[in-house]
Amino acid sequence: AQTVTQSQPEMSVQEAETVTLSCTYDTSESDYYLFWYKQPPSRQMILVIRQEAYKQQNATENRFSVNFQKAAKSFSLKISDSQLGDAAMYFCATFGNEKLTFGTGTRLTIIP
Amino acid sequence: GAVVSQHPSWVICKSGTSVKIECRSLDFQATTMFWYRQFPKQSLMLMATSNEGSKATYEQGVEKDKFLINHASLTLSTLTVTSAHPEDSSFYICSARRGLAGGAKNIQYFGAGTRLSVL
Numbered sequence: 210a211q212t213v214t215q216s217q218p219e220m221s222v223q224e225a226e227t228v229t230l231s232c233t234y235d236t237s238e239s240d241y242y243l244f245w246y247k248q249p250p251s252r253q254m255i256l257v258i259r260q261e262a263y264k265q266q267n268a269t270e271n272r273f274s275v276n277f278q279k280a281a282k283s284f285s286l287k288i289s290d291s292q293l294g295d296a297a298m299y300f301c302a303t304f305g306n307e308k309l310t311f312g313t314g315t316r317l318t319i320i321p
Numbered sequence: 322g323a324v325v326s327q328h329p330s331w332v333i334c335k336s337g338t339s340v341k342i343e344c345r346s347l348d349f350q351a352t353t354m355f356w357y358r359q360f361p362k363q364s365l366m367l368m369a370t371s372n373e374g375s376k377a378t379y380e381q382g383v384e385k386d387k388f389l390i391n392h393a394s395l396t397l398s399t400l401t402v403t404s405a406h407p408e409d410s411s412f413y414i415c416s417a418r419r420g421l422a423g424g425a426k427n428i429q430y431f432g433a434g435t436r437l438s439v440l
Contacts, residue, residue, distance in 0.1 A: 242427045254365075254414065254431035300364060304427045309355070309416075311364045 211236045211303050213312035221318040222291045229276075230286045230315045232301030241305035243277065243284045248314075249297040257299070260284065293319050324348055325417050327432025334405055335440055342400045342435045344415030351417035354398035355429065356390060359412040368413075371398050405439045412436050 212235045222228035234243070245257040260268045260277050267275050272289045288295055296319045301312040324347040334340050344354055353372050357365040369385075371377040371392035379385045387409075389401040398417075402409055416429040 244428075246431075251433065252359075252412065252414075253433045254416070256428060256430070259428065307353075308367055308370065309429060310367075313364045 211238070211241075211305055211308075211310040213301050213303055213310050215301055215312035215315050217315045218313070219316045219318070221320055222288075223320045224293060225290055227287060227289045228291055228317065230288075230299050230301075230317070232284045232286070232312055234282050234284060234301070234303045234312075236282075236303055236305050238305035241303055243275075244302045244304065244309070245273070245275070245284075245286045246300045246302060246311075247295075247297045248300065249294075254300075258286065288317075291319050293321065295319055323419070323428075323430045325351075325415065325430045325432040327415050327435055329435060330433060331436045331438075333438045333440065336406050337404055340402045340405055340437060342402075342413055342415070342437075344398045344400070344417065344432050346396045346417040346430070349417075349419050350395035351398075351419065352395065353418045354392055355416045355418070356388070356398075356400050357414045357416070359414060359434070361412075365414060368400075402437065405437070407439045410437055410439045 214233045241262045243260045247255045247257050258270045258273050274287045276285045298314045300314045302309045326345045328343045356368045359365050368383045369377045369379045369390050371390045373392050373395050377390035392398040414434040416431045418429050
């Protein structure tokens, strides 16, 4: 079984600043993957970044990076130089046993 | 690449009627497609997993006779909500996974979702 916990229902950040979204997970799988998805007001789910659990190096995608702490089962997302287009719901997810399990999401607001 | 099209984006129907939602992978072959349901301000809940040419696997608590899933080709899966009732009103999202090896196969690409309103 897998569980994903996002303890921050809402976050806000000033434009151009940096924000970190938290995520913890639990899984019985030995081989699993972690994802951050973004859901803007259009409700289209967009893949932001992914991390293979067997890799120690933290994944980065342009302004987005993760802090993956496997022993602590923590997978936080850092957004640098926040932009207005980053405003969305962000879902952390773990893939294991052939299915994605999502957290409850964090609504990110960008303050101009 | 990796575009998933979902149609319709919004459907309104009368109670007791059936509604079909289509999910197509436009530029890749999807060996596996997934159907999710999302209530307002909540997360995505997996309803079922469908593999091309075989019966769908439903999650616990999901009525297979209510939510019929067909995955007849590598690019098309359909979800039919049968005898819809107001409590079936929700946002339904499909996703598709490529038939690739390694970590890339675990990436799911999502459709834009379908809002179902049952009167």
